[in-house]
Amino acid sequence: xxNKPIISLDAMGGDNAPEIVIQGAERALQRYPQMKLVxxxxxxxxxxxxxxxxxxxxxxxxxxxxxxxPEDKPSQALRNGKNTSMWQAIKLVxxxxxxxxxxxxxxGALMAMSKLQLRMMDGVTRPAIAGFFPTVTGSGCMLDMxxxxxxxxxxxxxxxxxxxxxxxxxxxxxxxxIGLLNVGxxxxxxxxxxxxAASILSSDKLGLxxxxxxxxxxxxxxxxxxxxxxxxxxxxALKTAEGIADLFQHSLKKSFSQSIFSKMSYLTALPQLxxxxxxxxxxxxxxxxxxxxxxxxxKSHGGTDGFGFANAIHVAxxxxxYGFMPEVSQTIAKANQVLEQEKGNDE
Amino acid sequence: xxNKPIISLDAMGGDNAPEIVIQGAERALQRYPQMKLVxxxxxxxxxxxxxxxxxxxxxxxxxxxxxxxPEDKPSQALRNGKNTSMWQAIKLVxxxxxxxxxxxxxxGALMAMSKLQLRMMDGVTRPAIAGFFPTVTGSGCMLDMxxxxxxxxxxxxxxxxxxxxxxxxxxxxxxxxIGLLNVGxxxxxxxxxxxxAASILSSDKLGLxxxxxxxxxxxxxxxxxxxxxxxxxxxxALKTAEGIADLFQHSLKKSFSQSIFSKMSYLTALPQLxxxxxxxxxxxxxxxxxxxxxxxxxKSHGGTDGFGFANAIHVAxxxxxYGFMPEVSQTIAKANQVLEQEKGNDE
Numbered sequence: 001x002x003n004k005p006i007i008s009l010d011a012m013g014g015d016n017a018p019e020i021v022i023q024g025a026e027r028a029l030q031r032y033p034q035m036k037l038v039x040x041x042x043x044x045x046x047x048x049x050x051x052x053x054x055x056x057x058x059x060x061x062x063x064x065x066x067x068x069x070p071e072d073k074p075s076q077a078l079r080n081g082k083n084t085s086m087w088q089a090i091k092l093v094x095x096x097x098x099x100x101x102x103x104x105x106x107x108g109a110l111m112a113m114s115k116l117q118l119r120m121m122d123g124v125t126r127p128a129i130a131g132f133f134p135t136v137t138g139s140g141c142m143l144d145m146x147x148x149x150x151x152x153x154x155x156x157x158x159x160x161x162x163x164x165x166x167x168x169x170x171x172x173x174x175x176x177x178i179g180l181l182n183v184g185x186x187x188x189x190x191x192x193x194x195x196x197a198a199s200i201l202s203s204d205k206l207g208l209x210x211x212x213x214x215x216x217x218x219x220x221x222x223x224x225x226x227x228x229x230x231x232x233x234x235x236x237a238l239k240t241a242e243g244i245a246d247l248f249q250h251s252l253k254k255s256f257s258q259s260i261f262s263k264m265s266y267l268t269a270l271p272q273l274x275x276x277x278x279x280x281x282x283x284x285x286x287x288x289x290x291x292x293x294x295x296x297x298x299k300s301h302g303g304t305d306g307f308g309f310a311n312a313i314h315v316a317x318x319x320x321x322y323g324f325m326p327e328v329s330q331t332i333a334k335a336n337q338v339l340e341q342e343k344g345n346d347e
Numbered sequence: 348x349x350n351k352p353i354i355s356l357d358a359m360g361g362d363n364a365p366e367i368v369i370q371g372a373e374r375a376l377q378r379y380p381q382m383k384l385v386x387x388x389x390x391x392x393x394x395x396x397x398x399x400x401x402x403x404x405x406x407x408x409x410x411x412x413x414x415x416x417p418e419d420k421p422s423q424a425l426r427n428g429k430n431t432s433m434w435q436a437i438k439l440v441x442x443x444x445x446x447x448x449x450x451x452x453x454x455g456a457l458m459a460m461s462k463l464q465l466r467m468m469d470g471v472t473r474p475a476i477a478g479f480f481p482t483v484t485g486s487g488c489m490l491d492m493x494x495x496x497x498x499x500x501x502x503x504x505x506x507x508x509x510x511x512x513x514x515x516x517x518x519x520x521x522x523x524x525i526g527l528l529n530v531g532x533x534x535x536x537x538x539x540x541x542x543x544a545a546s547i548l549s550s551d552k553l554g555l556x557x558x559x560x561x562x563x564x565x566x567x568x569x570x571x572x573x574x575x576x577x578x579x580x581x582x583x584a585l586k587t588a589e590g591i592a593d594l595f596q597h598s599l600k601k602s603f604s605q606s607i608f609s610k611m612s613y614l615t616a617l618p619q620l621x622x623x624x625x626x627x628x629x630x631x632x633x634x635x636x637x638x639x640x641x642x643x644x645x646k647s648h649g650g651t652d653g654f655g656f657a658n659a660i661h662v663a664x665x666x667x668x669y670g671f672m673p674e675v676s677q678t679i680a681k682a683n684q685v686l687e688q689e690k691g692n693d694e
Contacts, residue, residue, distance in 0.1 A: 071533060136597045146530055149537060183493055183582040186418060190496060190579070216583040220590025229583075232537070235530040236563040236580050237587045243567025244591040250483045251626050255619040262619050269616035272602040272609050279598050 004036055005320045007313060008098040011041030012067035012085040013105025015303045018042070020104065022049050023306025028313035029055045035317065038098060040064050040089040064088040068109045070302065077109035078116065086110060090117045093295045100296035100316035102287075104309060110299055111147050111290060118295035123332035126151075127292035128159045129231070129299060130166055132285045133241065135222025141167050141176075142219065144231040145238050145288055151230035153196040154339060156180065160201055161331045162291040163226040164208055169322035170315070171225070179214030179224035181233060189213060196342070197228075203338045206331055245280055283308035287315030292328075296320060351383055352667045354660060355445040358388030359414035359432040360452025362650045365389070367451070369396050370653025375660035376402045382664065385445060387411050387436040411435040415456045417649065424456035425463065433457060437464045440642045447643035447663035449634075451656060457646055458494050458637060465642035470679035473498075474639035475506045476578070476646060477513055479632045479662075480588065482569025488514050488523075489566065491578040492585050492635055498577035500543040501686060503527065507548055508678045509638040510573035511555055516669035517662075518572070526561030526571035528580060536560060543689065544575075550685045553678055592627055630655035634662030639675075643667060 009025060011018040018041055025037050036058060039046050043063035050056050064085040068077045081087045086105050092098035094117040103110050107129070115127060130143035143163045148155060160178050167176040180198055182190040187198075190213070201210040211224050216237060219227055229237070252273065256266035266273070278284065282301070286308035290297040296319045300312035356372060358365040365388055372384050383405060386393050390410035397403050411432040415424045428434045433452050439445035441464040450457050454476070462474060477490035490510045495502060507525050514523040527545055529537040534545075537560070548557040558571050566574055566584060576584070599620060603613035613620070625631065629648070633655035637644040643666045647659035 073535060134594065136594050149530060181583060183496060183579055188420060216586025216588075217590035217593070219587050220592075220594040232530055233580055233583050236528060236576075236584055239563030240566050240584045240587045241563075241591045243564035244588045245567075245595075246564070247481065247483055247567035248592075248595045248623070248627065251623045252619075255622040255626070256616075258619070258622075265612075265615040265619060268612040269603075269619075272599075272605070272612060272616075275602040275605075276595070276598045279602070280595065 004034055005100070005317060006036045006038065006098045007316050008038045008040055008089040008092040008101045009313070010086045010089040010101065010103035010105050011039040011046055012064070013103040014300065014309075016305070017104060018046060018049065020304060020306050020309050022046070022053065024309025024313060025059055026053050026055050027306055027310035029058050031310070031314065032317055033058070036060070038062055038089075038092060040092070041067070041085040062088060062092070068106045070106055072106055072109055074108035074112035077106065078112050081109065081113065087113050090114055090297065093297070094118055099320045100298060102298045102300060102309075102312050102316050104300035104302050104304060104312070107146060107299055110297065114290050114293055114295070114297040118293040118297060121292050121294055122329040123336065124158055124162070124292035126155050126158070127290050128162065129288045130163055130291050131238070131288035133219065133238070134280050134285060135220060137222035139171070139285070140219065140222050140225055140227060141171070142227040142229065142234055142238065143291065144229065144234050146231045146235035147290070148231040150232070151193075153193040153200065156193070156197040156228055156230070157200050157335045157339070158292070158332055160208060160210070160226065160228045161206070161335060162328055163228060165328045165331075166289065166291055167225045170318045173225055175209040176225035178208055178210045178226045178228060179212065179218060181227055181229035181237070182213040182215065184215060185213050187213070200335060200338050200342060205334050205338055242282055245282065249277065284311060287312030289315060289319060351381055352447070352664060353383045353385065353445045354663050355385040355387055355436040355439040355448045356660070357433045357436040357448065357450035357452050358386040358393055359411070360450040360649075361647065361656075363652070364451060365393060365396065367651060367653050367656050369393070369400065371656025371660060372406060373400050373402050374653055374657035376405050378657070378661070379664055380405070383407070385409055385436075385439060387439070388414065388432040409435060409439070415453050417453055419453055419456055421455035421459035424453065425459050428456065428460065434460050434464075437461055437644065440644070441465055446667045447645060449645045449647060449656075449659050449663050451647035451649050451651060451659070454493060454646055457644065461637050461640055461642070461644040465640040465644060468639055468641055469676040470683065471505055471509070471639035473502050473505070474637050475509060476635045477510055477638050478585070478635035480566065480585070481627050481632060482567060484569035486518070486632070487566065487569050487572055487574060488518070489574040489576065489581055489585065490638065491576065491581050493578045493582035494637070495577065496579040498540075500540045500547065503540070503544040503575055503577070504547050504682045504686070505639070505679055507555060507557070507573065507575045508553070508682060509675055510575060512675045512678075513636065513638055514572045517665045520572055522556040523572035525555055525557045525573045525575060526559065526565060528574055528576035528584070529560040529562065531562060532560050534560070547682060547685050547689060552681050552685055589629055592629065596624065631658060634659030636662060636666060
């Protein structure tokens, strides 16, 4: 890590930007005072807001006239977007003026702009969005969470390799276990491309800790460190989990507000209930990384608050600390060889 | 409903069969004493177990030599399976000797055998598995939960029509709202076949209460009554929800067992925590229905217990009460017309 990491923030991206971005920046600086942040966006508005914080000295402002809108298609954003805060924030990383970029803006646009400006790592066919989530055993990682709605065996194998390196770096786990998300653990289940991907991931040559197919329930159970799936299924699974977490919070609230007695028991149980809430708080797991690029680009949930945005900055700091996972390209090259051999054998 | 509904039970299907089947039968008979049950399976073993219950008079036994194994492929089960408890239990419905069948056995085999013996309703291309789940607003229905891992626009439209009729019948909701599961609510999101299905479901001619695309989080939030998706995504979403529910229970338990104080507060909070647990208990929502067949076939979770199996029997009773949804075939015929027109317009 550079002595003083510099992180560029898309100050205008997200449902409640720029407020949550500035709140997040303040929180992150409390945790990492040695860091430098660059807010990219409406200078007049940002400087006025920044004047009221005590961290003004650690935060630079870079003006950008426009912003990517939540409803913009990636292609649209790419065509018209060079003056947007998102494009300019990524450009700082592409120009080596920042070590990472964090945005709570439009996911598709962030992926398209990051891909174009930071370019893909050698051997990677498609980048993926990887994120963390809480599990019974601690925390796990899932990818792709929505960058590629349709995937083939090559994509999934690359996701597994990138996800494994990511977890090894950021969570510091020696040989992360990998599972392919499917509708059953039995070998004959699911799509053909899942079976081909499974066969490649099992190859000794890749040195991966591949454990086989996993099911949706294994996500929460934390059966493996890395859950690999296509972006459609990953996005649905992630959001399903969020909805069920909301349902739980709702049910707890409802149950404890039934009567005067239950309200009293709520007070005594409050520390424990708060602990569960914080363990499972999606904001605590905010910050998904666009893997497979020659640069660090972190996506924050669009609807998060300052606490959540600070956690996305935290993920960027961790990524800077561990660098770009140079082994990924090498392992992908090996996987491509195995794939070629498999295809050769079939013919 | 016939005066005395008759339900055949695959006594040998499920992880803990036949024990849970007999326990479930006892519980169900407590609730519906006017019902007749037929246990299909190992006669010697079943009659011995049944002798110890007080419901022996309401339960018949029909012998079957074999059982479908959990790892059997559907094609395998079909070839060798005429002597299995599953085949024989379904046969009772096909031969009009029972009004519905319930099995906790192999899902693929149950679908294949039910399809072959009960046959599909007019106009239905593929049957689907529909189940209920708890939501913030009460309960919702999702299909397909795993019968068809790959679906096209026709399948999804038919699932929406069947799901809507199912919810209207069983949950007694006048005009059930329908959503198509996707990775975003915006119209341009997801796969082409989702956009085509959305356009057909919006047609006034079908008279459906279609609300547009929904996301994974809408499942728990209960945004719509019927969530329509392919069997791969539906299966992953359902199991993801189960895993997150387990994670919550685990976190509550862990949090309340931290210290002597938290253990004391657990005691005072117990009634509320129990209420939440029962609200979200997957066993309470056990019993998924194979829709699109000329007969009632209900799938119980393979790992359920007697309480869960009784709920699957309960679903069968409700289905018998409301009959076969004759409007489904008519609405599917209309949908096929709209689809033909759409395709005609495109050419």
